[in-house]
Structure formats: C-alpha cells, structure tokens
Amino acid sequence: MQALEKNLIDSSWITIILVGLIALIVVLKIIDSERLKAYVFALFNKGFIESEVEEDTSFFNAFYSTLFLFSTTTLALVIYTFLIDQNLLLETSFSSFLYIFVTVVSYFLVKWILEMLLSRLFLIKNTVRFYFVSKFSYFYSISFLLFVLFVITTYSPLNSSFLFYASAVLFFMRLIFHITNNKNLIFSQLFYFILYICAFEIAPLFILFKLML
Structure with missing residues (x-):
C-alpha cells in the first residue's frame, strides 16, 4: 500500500487546543447532557430544533456560550489547516491560528447581531426565528463531526484533503437540510432570501477570507 503524502504541521499547541475542546465537551455534558446529545444529532432531528425555538433560551447562557466556543x-482549526495546505499562510504558528480564530468568532458574532437587529427592526423576529435557530443548530451539529475528522486526519496517515472534502460534504448537507426545513419561508420570500444570501452569506465570507489572508 502506497503511503499518502501528508503536510506536517507542528502539532504541539494543536494538541493542547484539542484537549481544551474535549474539556469543553465535558463541560457541556455536565451542564446539560441531554441537550448536548440532541445537538450532536440535530442535523437529523427537526423536532429538537422546533423545541429550541419554542423554549427561546438566551444565546448568552453557559451552555450556548460553551457550544459556540x-x-x-x-x-x-479546519480553516487554519486548509490555508496551510494551500500555502496561503505566511507563517504557521499559534499566532496565525489565533488571528483566524478571532476573525471567525467576530464574523459569527457580527453576523448574528446584525440578523437579530434587522429581524427586530422589520418586526419579523418570530417569522424567521426557526430559520436562524436551525442554521446555528446545524452548524453546532456538524462541528462535532468536524472535530472528529480533524483529530483523525491530524494523528493518522490520512491526507489533509480527506478533511477538506469531508468538511465540504458536511456543509453541503447542512445547506440541504436547512433549505428543506425552511422551504416554505424561503420560496414564499425567494427574492428577499436571495438578497439575504448575497448580503449575509456570500459577502461576509468573501470579507472573512480577505481578512485571514
């Protein structure tokens, strides 16, 4: 069997971060083990998302803040590995990862705040609540799979391309489930949905990668 070529990355600090992520999972289990289990499988459980919408729990409580982190x-970590694999980072170090991490966190927070403000401004918070909750729930769900994929590709002979293709499949599945479970809202307001995608999905992603590079 021919060995796969693999880009080697200094993983000493990456190992520490992965241990920290495992610690966060333990914290989530301690706070609410049932909700943690539900979020792991949220991609295939529309009923759980509906219950989350009805509960209307604050984003800033301990469980959701830890899950977001x-x-x-x-x-x-996945983006950092991708940029290294494509030789798009000038420096491969913890400081480079930290910059990417801060950029990613800022992207999601700013995007979430703008979406909440606009939904309140146009008095459509209740109408689009399921849309927003499902979007974040699916992201949280696939993040657990991304974590497992990252660990496997980091500490095995598998090429980094496996991580990227698998991640692309997961995000595509997230998109399909998201559109399917929100099809009534999307197709009834298709013009505004296209504007939303351009303004809040495509443009911010372009800015995000510009900032990281």
Missing part, C-alpha cells in the same frame, strides 16, 4: 474553535 467549541464550534468556532473547531472551524478555525
């Missing part, structure tokens, strides 16, 4: 850190 876990998910954004995991995504930042």
Whole structure:
C-alpha cells in the first residue's frame, strides 16, 4: 500500500487546543447532557430544533456560550489547516491560528447581531426565528463531526484533503437540510432570501477570507 503524502504541521499547541475542546465537551455534558446529545444529532432531528425555538433560551447562557466556543474553535482549526495546505499562510504558528480564530468568532458574532437587529427592526423576529435557530443548530451539529475528522486526519496517515472534502460534504448537507426545513419561508420570500444570501452569506465570507489572508 502506497503511503499518502501528508503536510506536517507542528502539532504541539494543536494538541493542547484539542484537549481544551474535549474539556469543553465535558463541560457541556455536565451542564446539560441531554441537550448536548440532541445537538450532536440535530442535523437529523427537526423536532429538537422546533423545541429550541419554542423554549427561546438566551444565546448568552453557559451552555450556548460553551457550544459556540467549541464550534468556532473547531472551524478555525479546519480553516487554519486548509490555508496551510494551500500555502496561503505566511507563517504557521499559534499566532496565525489565533488571528483566524478571532476573525471567525467576530464574523459569527457580527453576523448574528446584525440578523437579530434587522429581524427586530422589520418586526419579523418570530417569522424567521426557526430559520436562524436551525442554521446555528446545524452548524453546532456538524462541528462535532468536524472535530472528529480533524483529530483523525491530524494523528493518522490520512491526507489533509480527506478533511477538506469531508468538511465540504458536511456543509453541503447542512445547506440541504436547512433549505428543506425552511422551504416554505424561503420560496414564499425567494427574492428577499436571495438578497439575504448575497448580503449575509456570500459577502461576509468573501470579507472573512480577505481578512485571514
């Protein structure tokens, strides 16, 4: 069997971050083990998302803040590895990862704040609440799978391309589930949905990658 070529990255600090992510999962389990389990499988459980919408829990409580930190850190690690693999980073170090992490966290926070403000401004908070909750729930759900994929590719002979293709599949699945479960809202307001995608999805992603590079 021919060995796969693999870009080697100094993983000493990455290992520390992964241990920290495992600690965050333990914290989530201590806070609410049932909700943690539900979020792991949220991609396939529309009923759980509906219950989350009805409960209307604050984003800033301990569970959701920890979950947000876990998910954004995991995504930042995947992006960091991708940029290294494509030789798009001038320096491969913890400081480079930290910059990516701060950029990713800022992106999600600013995007979330703007979405909440606009939904309140146009008095459509209740109408689009399921849309926003499902979007974040699916992201949280696939972040656990991204974490497992990242660990496997980091500490195995698998090429980094496996991580990137698998991540692309997961995000595509998230998109499909998100559109399917919000099809009534999306297709009834298709013009505004396209404007939303351009303003809040495509443009911010372009700015995000510009900032990281």
